[in-house]
Amino acid sequence: MDAPGMEEFTLLKQLKTNLESCILGKQAEVELLLTAVLAGGHVLLEDVPGTGKTVLIKALAKSVQGQFRRIQCNPDLLPTDITGVAIYHPKEETFMFRPGPVMTNILLADEINRATTKTQSALLEAMEEHSVTVDGDCHALPEPFILLATQNPIDFEGTYVLPEAQLDRFMMKFSLGYPDHETEKKMLFSQASGHPLDRLEPIADVRRITDLQQKVRQVHVDDAVADYVVSIARKTREHSSVFLGASPRATIALLQASKAFAYIREREYVIPDDIKFLTPYVFGHRMILHSEARIEGMTVESVLQSIFQQVRVPVRLEK
Structure with a gap:
């Protein structure tokens, strides 16, 4: 395939500019979000309240002209509040499906870990199969469908731990973190005349996003790079400090x-540095360490660094 043309490059640049105008000083995180969107994956943003998680997702939704819905998760939320419900119509003498907010292109599940595990499980089918089943009837979701969820750290009041099966369905997990001094000062002035979200203009529609996703699938992956991905994944399962390593779904997600x-970096092929940069964001939330390893101060990040040192990096030899 060809690298992004001028039109695609301009579109991606405009999307970045839109998002960065709302979330100052977070260029790397903006790039990660766009990476997941173009790969067709779901994203989990974990951070303390007030760091801009919801703003970033709403900025993406305003930049893309598609259907957008928001779910504010809380313990009272029911599964049918997400998927929809079948309602009996006396006149028609039949049950009619009333779609829930999941029937959209971009779904924001705000503070997802404040919902009960039963309600969280209502998203499993939607995340993996892009459909929901209500009263035995399967309903396909619009394409593209992307779930962007936020969560507070698990030691915060009123939070539930997301089960491993659901975490494994998120392509990426990352945090925004606090801004530095100068960036936080710029925020004060950037919102003096209103929130930057109010000034955002749509950049693309969902059809353009779908086209970009199709082009991303054509990016070349050398056999040696594919071996590199699989070797890293297998090492996470074999490492002595790891109780649960990366799943085959995680391996596929990392390559995607x-x-x-x-593609965002204007290349038509994947290089090992791409793999190394993205692995902590794709594998990190899927790995569970043994309790002994955690007591000894081991972290997922330190384990991944040791794995990188053990796996040989493929090198392209010039002819």
Whole structure:
């Protein structure tokens, strides 16, 4: 395939500019979000309240002309509040499906870990199969469908731990973090005349996003790079400090994300550096360490660094 043409490059640049105008000083995180979107994956943003998680997602939704819905998760939320419900119509003498907010292109599940595990499980089918089943009837979701969820750290009041099966369905997990001194000062002036979200203009429609996703799938992956991805994934399962390593779904997600990342960087092929950069964001939330390893101060990040040192990096030899 060809690298992004001028039109695609301009579109991606405009999307970045839109998002960065609302979330100052977070260029890397904006790029990660766009990477997941172009790869067709779901994103989990975990951070303390007030760091801009919801603003970033709403900025993306305003930049893309598609259907957008928001779910504010809380313990009272029911599964049918997400998927929809079948309602009996006496006149028609039949049950009619009333779609829930999941029937959209971009779904924001705000503070997802404040919902009960039963309600969280209502999203599993939607995340993996892009459909929901209500009263035995399967309903396809619009394409593209992307779930962008936020969550507070698990030690915060009123939060539930997301089960491993649901975490595994998120392509990426990352945090925004606090801004530095100068960036936080710029925020004060950037919102003096209103919130930057109010000034955003749509950049593309969902059809353009779908077209970009199709082009991302054509990005070339050398056999040696594919071996590199699989070797890293297998090492996470074999490492003595790891109780649960990366799943085959995670391996596929890492390769898909790397293709999108290469495309954003205007390359038609994936390089090992793409894999190394994205692995902590794709594998990190899927790995569980043994309790003994955690007591000894080991972290997922330190384990991944040791794995990188053990796996040989493929090198392209010039002829």
